[in-house]
Amino acid sequence: MPLFRRSKSTRRSRSAPADARRAPHPAAAGAAFSRLASVRTLALSAAWILAIGGAVLGASIGVPALAARADRARPEGTIRVHFPGAPNWMTPQDLAPLEETVRDQLTGSPFDQEGLRVAADGLRASGWFAAIEQVERTTLDSIEVRAVWVEPTALVRDPDGDHLIDAEGRLLPRSYRAGAAPAFPRIDGASAARPAAPGMRYKGGDVDAALAVIAAIADRPWSTQVAAIDVSRYRRDGVLSLRTGRDTVIHWGRAPGEPTAAEVPTRQKLSYLQFLYDHYGRIDAVGEGTLDVTGDFVGSRS
Known part of the structure; x- marks a missing residue:
């Protein structure tokens, strides 16, 4: 008979501490998980900071480098x-x-x-x-x-030559020796001096009056037969004259837009000249001299 008997309860009491070590307390597990999450958050934040900083640094270095490279690549010849x-x-x-x-x-x-x-x-x-x-x-x-x-419309002649203007009377940066210009209608006898710079308009009103006549005849098949418009009497009498390539003078009278009871309207003046063109091929078919289209009847004199 054994002297000592090992109790079953004693075995159970000794095995309990081992079971406790294998199963950690819930509170301790939660704390460990929180520490792990904090570490992951810090790591992600650091990664984002490094990425953004790298992008900014790359831009600050890269853009000037690209600009410098483009400057070095610019052509040496004429643009x-x-x-x-x-x-x-x-x-x-x-x-x-x-x-x-x-x-x-x-x-x-x-x-x-x-x-x-x-x-x-x-x-x-x-x-x-x-x-x-x-x-x-x-x-x-x-x-x-x-x-x-801009659209060149006419030439204004003065002692220095023929100067190109547009439909608004603005000076264009092109002048010619008298008679050497392209085939634009010419304005003779302008009262005002040539404008000081291109883009500026002629003053005095007479150039504008001549441009109104040019606009009125522009779509007529005979418009190229008008070589010049004389405005020398405009300031004094308010009248204009046309001069053809054959040196016939056509007394036009008042400018379009300036009607008077003493003259037929612009459309009637145009009809007179159109009649001459249709029947004789030229508006100066009467030959050298002066043709008056301001009245009810067209008259001419040598």
Whole structure:
């Protein structure tokens, strides 16, 4: 018979502490999970900070580097300036100063927007444009100008030559020796001096009166037979005369838009000249001398 007997309850009491070590307390597990979540949050925050900082640093380094590389890549030769839609009457000699106006304002950098803006202002001041729509760099060595051009309408003759103007009486930056200009109607005898700069209008009213006649006859097939409009009597008497290529003088009278009971209306004057053209092929078919179209009957005298 054994001297000692091991109690079953004793075995159970000794095994209890081991079970307790294998199953941690719920409060301790929650604290550990919270610490782990905090560590993950800090890690993610640090990653975002590093990513944003890297992007900012890359931009601060990369953009100037790109700009510097673009500056180094700019062409060494002359920048080409294009005017799409330029009218046929603009010669290469006329376009050359406009091209230089653009080039003079450019630094060569493709990022130079200020130079393009100043170039547009210079083109506006040239007198050739009714509006500048856009000046843009299309390639490193090419500039394109989109604009609305003025429409040359007549020449004003003075002792210095023939000076081109538009339909509003604004001086254009083109003058010719007397008789060397293209075939535009000429205005003789203007009372006011030539404007000081392109884009400025002739004063005095007589040039405007001549332009009104030019507009009235513009769509007539015989308009090219009118070589000049004499406004020398306009300030004193308010009347105009037309001179044909054969030196026939047509007493026109008052300008369109300035009616008087002493004259037939503009449409009647046009009808008289149209009759001559339809029947004889020329409005000066009467030959040299003077033709008066201001009354109810057309009269001529040598």
